Each structure stands twice: as C-alpha cells, then as structure tokens.
Amino acid sequence: MKQRAKMWKKxxxxxxxxxxxxxxxxxxxxxxxxxxxxxxxxxxxxxREFRSKERFLLEDSKRVIETEAGEMRVIRSPASRILDRPxxxxxxxxxxxxxxxxxxxxxxxxxxxxxGEVKVGLIYKDELAERRMKGGDVYRIPxxxxxxxxxVGEGQRxxxxxxxxxxxxxxxxxxxxxxxxxxTYPVSVLAGFDQDTLATAFNVSYTELRRIxxxxxxxxIVYVSDTESPGVWSKxxxxxDGDKGNKIANINEDGKEAEKNKPxxxxxxxxxxxxxxNRDKTKRTRTGKSPDSYNLYDKTPDFSNAYGWxxxxxxxxxxxxxHSGIGVYLVNLTAGSMMAPHINPTAAEYxxxxxxxxxxxxxxxxxxxxxxxxxxxxxxxxxxxxFPFCQIASRTGPFEFFGxxxxxxxxxxxxxxxxxxxxxxxxxxxxxxxxxxxxxxLDRLLSAQYEVVILPSAEIAPPHKEEEKRRRRxxxxxxxxxxSExxxxxxWTRRLExx
Numbered sequence: 004m005k006q007r008a009k010m011w012k013k014x015x016x017x018x019x020x021x022x023x024x025x026x027x028x029x030x031x032x033x034x035x036x037x038x039x040x041x042x043x044x045x046x047x048x049x050x051r052e053f054r055s056k057e058r059f060l061l062e063d064s065k066r067v068i069e070t071e072a073g074e075m076r077v078i079r080s081p082a083s084r085i086l087d088r089p090x091x092x093x094x095x096x097x098x099x100x101x102x103x104x105x106x107x108x109x110x111x112x113x114x115x116x117x118x119g120e121v122k123v124g125l126i127y128k129d130e131l132a133e134r135r136m137k138g139g140d141v142y143r144i145p146x147x148x149x150x151x152x153x154x155v156g157e158g159q160r161x162x163x164x165x166x167x168x169x170x171x172x173x174x175x176x177x178x179x180x181x182x183x184x185x186x187t188y189p190v191s192v193l194a195g196f197d198q199d200t201l202a203t204a205f206n207v208s209y210t211e212l213r214r215i216x217x218x219x220x221x222x223x224i225v226y227v228s229d230t231e232s233p234g235v236w237s238k239x240x241x242x243x244d245g246d247k248g249n250k251i252a253n254i255n256e257d258g259k260e261a262e263k264n265k266p267x268x269x270x271x272x273x274x275x276x277x278x279x280x281n282r283d284k285t286k287r288t289r290t291g292k293s294p295d296s297y298n299l300y301d302k303t304p305d306f307s308n309a310y311g312w313x314x315x316x317x318x319x320x321x322x323x324x325x326h327s328g329i330g331v332y333l334v335n336l337t338a339g340s341m342m343a344p345h346i347n348p349t350a351a352e353y354x355x356x357x358x359x360x361x362x363x364x365x366x367x368x369x370x371x372x373x374x375x376x377x378x379x380x381x382x383x384x385x386x387x388x389x390f391p392f393c394q395i396a397s398r399t400g401p402f403e404f405f406g407x408x409x410x411x412x413x414x415x416x417x418x419x420x421x422x423x424x425x426x427x428x429x430x431x432x433x434x435x436x437x438x439x440x441x442x443x444x445l446d447r448l449l450s451a452q453y454e455v456v457i458l459p460s461a462e463i464a465p466p467h468k469e470e471e472k473r474r475r476r477x478x479x480x481x482x483x484x485x486x487s488e489x490x491x492x493x494x495w496t497r498r499l500e501x502x
Contacts, residue, residue: 059365059374061092061353061383067177070222073097073154073161077177078383080169085387087351088409090329091167091177092383095152097121098160102227103152104219105183111168111327112144115299115405117357119161125150125293132293139300141316141331143323146172149183153227164355166407168327186219297321299333299405310340311396311457318411330408336361336396339460343421344393350410351388356380361402366391391419398460423455447478 061078068075073096080089093112097103097119105124114123114136122135123142126149135155136142144150146168154161167178185191193201194216202212219225297316304312313334318325330350334342344364354363356378363384365373377397378384386392388409396402408414418424426434426449435445452458 059363059384059386060376060378061385065177068223070224071098072101072221072226073103073224075224077167079177081385083387086385087388088328089169090353090407090409091169092353092355092407093163093165093167095163095165096160097152097154097163097224098226099154099156099158100227101154101161101224103224104185104189105149105151106180106223107147107149107183108144108178108180109146110172110178111146113166113168113324113327113329113331113407114140114142114144115164115331116140117162117164117405119154119159120156121161121163122153122155123150124152127293130292131290133290134293134296136296137298139298140296141299141321142296143294143327145326151184164405166327166329166353168329180223182223184219185223186215186217188220189223191216191219294321294323299331306456308454308457309337310454310459311336311342313342313457315414317413319413324411328409328411330411330414331406332408333405334394334403336394336402336457338396338400338402339398341395341458341460342393343424343456343458344391344419345416346389346391346419347386347408347414347416348389349412349414350408351386352406352408353383353385354394354404354406356382356384357403357405359400359402360397361404362395362397364393364395395460418456421452421455421458424449444482451478 058081061081063079063081064076065079066074066076075096076094078092078094080086080091082089091110095103116136116138118138120135120137122133123144124131124133125144126132134142152163169178172178180189181192182189183191183193185194196204198209198212202209205212297320299314299316302314302316302320305315306313311334314332316324316331318330321331324330332352336342358380360377360379362375362377363386364375365386367373367390373390374384394402394404419426426445430445430449432442435442438445440448
C-alpha cells in the first residue's frame with residue numbers, strides 16, 4: 004500500500020509539473036498572440052494615419068522661445084517609417100537691435116535669412132568668426148559650436164528659417180540648448196559649477212560671480228543698446244582662454260591695466276568688452292576662418308523660363324552642406340504655372356511657403372492621391388523619397404517656396420511630364436504597350452508639351468500658342484471619336500460572343 008501511495012504521489016507530481024509547463028506555454032502563447040494583435044492594430048492605426056490627406060502638411064508647431072525681443076518656433080518632423088531622415092524646421096524672429104545670446108546646440112543648423120540682416124558670431128577652429136548676412140544667405144552652424152546672432156538691420160525685424168538636424172541630437176525633444184551667457188533666465192551652464200571652482204577659474208570674488216550669474220532675466224533673445232558696436236562675446240571670445248580671468252581682473256574703469264590686487268567689477272568687464280576706443284562703424288562682412296555664407300538669390304538659376312525659375316544648392320557648390328548631408332532649394336512659379344510632376348530618387352524634401360498660395364499634389368505608390376491641398380505663406384509640407392508630386396501656383400499671383408532635402412548630393416529629379424520627361428527617354432513600343440495604346444497615340448501624347456520642368460496652364464499660355472491650343476482641342480475631339488468607335492466595336496464583339 005505504501006509503495007502504491009508513493010507511486011501515486013510521483014504520478015501526481017509529474018501531472019502537476021506537466022500542467023504547470025503547459026500552463027506556462029499557453030500563457031506565453033497568449034502573451035505572444037496579444038502582442039501580435041496589438042502590433043496588428045498599431046499597424047492599422049499607422050496605415051489610417053498614413054492615408055490621411057493632411058499627413059504631408061506639418062502642423063506640430065511648438066514655441067520654444069518667447070521674449071519681448073523675439074521668438075523661436077519649431078515645427079517637428081513627422082514620426083514616419085517612410086522618412087529616411089527626421090528634420091525639424093525652425094522659425095526665428097528677432098526685433099531690431101536684439102541678440103540671441105551665446106549658446107551651443109546638440110543639433111546642426113542650416114540658416115536661411117528670409118528677411119533682414121544678421122551678424123552671426125561662431126567659434127570655428129578655436130577662433131571667433133563673424134559673418135554679416137542678408138536676405139537669401141545660407142550658413143551652417145555645426146552641432147557643439149558656440150554661436151550668437153545679432154539683428155543688425157536698421158529698424159527691420161529679422162526672420163530666419165533653419166533646418167534642425169536630429170541625427171546628432173541626444174535629446175528626445177526638438178533640440179537641446181546649452182547657454183553660455185545667461186543668469187536666472189536663461190540659466191548659464193556656468194551656474195552648475197561649484198562657486199569655489201568658478202571663482203578660481205575666473206579669478207573673481209564670490210560677490211561679483213553671483214552678481215554676474217544672476218543679472219540676466221530677459222530670456223535667450225534680448226535687446227542690446229548698439230548692434231553696430233563690437234559685441235560682448237565678440238571681444239571676450241577673442242581673448243585667449245588662459246588670459247580671460249587675468250585680463251578681466253586687470254582692467255580698470257578707464258580700460259587701462261590696473262594693479263593685480265585692484266577690486267574687479269562688472270563695469271570692468273563692460274569697459275573691456277565695449278571699450279572707449281575706435282568704435283568701428285563700418286559693416287564688417289567677414290572675419291575669421293569659417294566658410295562664408297552663400298546667397299541663393301545671387302545664384303544663377305539652375306532652370307528658368309517664362310513661367311518661373313528654380314535654384315538648388317548642394318555640397319559641390321557649398322561644401323558646408325556636405326558635413327550635414329542636407330541640401331537647399333528655392334523655387335518661384337508665376338501665377339498659374341506648375342513644377343511638372345516628378346520624383347526625387349535620392350532624398351525626401353521639406354518645403355516652406357514663402358509667398359503666395361498654391362497646391363501641393365502627392366501620389367501614393369499605388370497610384371492614388373496622397374495629398375491635394377492648398378497651401379499658403381508659412382505652411383510647411385514634406386514629400387517622401389520616391390513619391391511622385393508637383394507644386395502648382397494659384398492664378399492670383401506668384402508662388403515661392405524654399406526648402407531642405409535630406410541629401411547634400413546632386414538631386415536629379417525625374418520628370419513624369421514635359422518635353423524632358425522620362426517617357427521621352429523611354430520612348431519605345433514597350434511604353435506604348437504598357438499603356439495599351441498605339442505608338443502613334445504615344446507620339447501625340449509626348450509631342451503635345453513643348454515646355455520643360457516648369458509648365459504653363461492653358462489659361463496663361465502665351466498668344467503665339469493659341470493655334471497650338473486649337474490643334475490640341477481638335478486632336479482631343481478626334482481621339483474621343485476614335486475611343487467611342489472602339490467602345491462600339493468592343494460592345495458588338497461581346498454581343499456576338501454571347502450569342
């Protein structure tokens with residue numbers, strides 16, 4: 004009996020073990036099925052979002068800086084698996100005589116001056132470089148490089164559009180600023196160090212140190228009294244790093260050398276920085292070794308005709324773009340004209356409407372419409388790599404847009420319409436067969452359009468093409484008659500086969 008009881012206990016334990024294993028396996032399977040179902044629903048949700056007609060308009064805007072002297076607004080990159088490289092778009096506005104205080108970012112910037120004039124100071128290869136830029140200028144600020152900007156336009160608001168490259172960023176948000184100058188707002192990175200460390204490093208008293216690090220309360224963009232005088236950081240950064248503390252400590256209120264034991268003050272620093280001697284009122288356009296800016300408006304258009312022009316800037320013409328791997332373009336269309344339907348085989352692109360209104364049409368790979376939306380000044384759109392698209396100006400006036408591409412290499416768009424379209428290159432019986440038309444029909448289709456790249460609408464075609472328009476209408480009428488005849492023949496054939 005005891006032996007049977009032992010065997011029964013063993014069998015029971017084995018059964019319990021089997022049940023536990025099976026239960027665990029079933030639990031794992033159920034968890035896997037639940038995760039798979041959740042993934043399925045997530046993909047369906049993404050697909051529904053992807054199919055949204057407004058998907059390619061960027062409207063996720065965030066004001067990251069706002070002061071009396073200016074603001075910075077950022078439009079976030081879409082979270083999409085079809086986007087090869089995420090990029091935020093920034094809009095900086097600065098009032099006359101204002102300063103964007105010295106800082107460095109965890110992201111590279113490519114600046115485009117939309118309106119006004121700006122002086123950018125930048126640490127480049129351990130030296131201060133300054134560039135004075137005007138409307139149309141493009142300039143790159145590398146991630147980690149200390150820079151500042153001053154609105155030097157006389158009574159003019161400064162407007163800058165910039166790309167914010169997230170590929171180098173360590174932050175989850177738009178970007179991360181590390182302010183060099185600052186006080187209570189913004190807070191300088193210096194404030195994070197121990198007081199003894201800073202007092203020793205700058206060779207100043209605790210009192211003066213606290214005074215300096217608590218004065219600034221106006222924010223990252225502040226007003227300055229005279230934008231033409233050499234800036235605070237312009238002069239300070241020109242002093243060799245090892246001499247900064249001693250230099251500051253040894254300047255008296257007259258700007259002259261003082262005894263080493265003479266008390267240091269904020270006025271000493273101001274005297275050192277601004278000085279009383281030889282204020283240069285001339286407009287310096289270039290100092291230091293940093294690459295110069297590049298003006299898009301001064302560049303000869305890559306393409307131009309009676310209906311508009313376009314400019315593209317890549318790393319071959321402006322080498323700093325190669326370091327970021329980002330290209331720049333600018334397009335101006337006359338009223339009613341269009342950029343011919345085309346695809347970008349090497350890059351996605353972001354566009355910002357600078358002037359006028361127009362329509363952006365984008366097509367899905369399956370041949371359905373992804374977006375057919377009117378845009379106006381200030382709107383931002385994006386086009387995935389490989390997706391066919393076109394831009395059409397309204398008939399009320401010119402349509403101008405600027406943008407960035409996710410590649411700094413030469414972008415060779417492939418046009419789907421116009422006298423230089425890919426169908427002209429592919430012209431062969433194979434193309435006619437693909438459309439199930441005759442070669443004569445294909446020839447008529449391809450020979451009808453004489454213009455390339457930027458095309459006119461029928462309403463704005465020049466007078467000398469009125470005859471051409473009448474010929475096209477007549478050919479269209481004949482084609483419709485031929486099509487009707489073919490349909491009648493096919494109907495009779497179906498009836499005979501059915502009989």
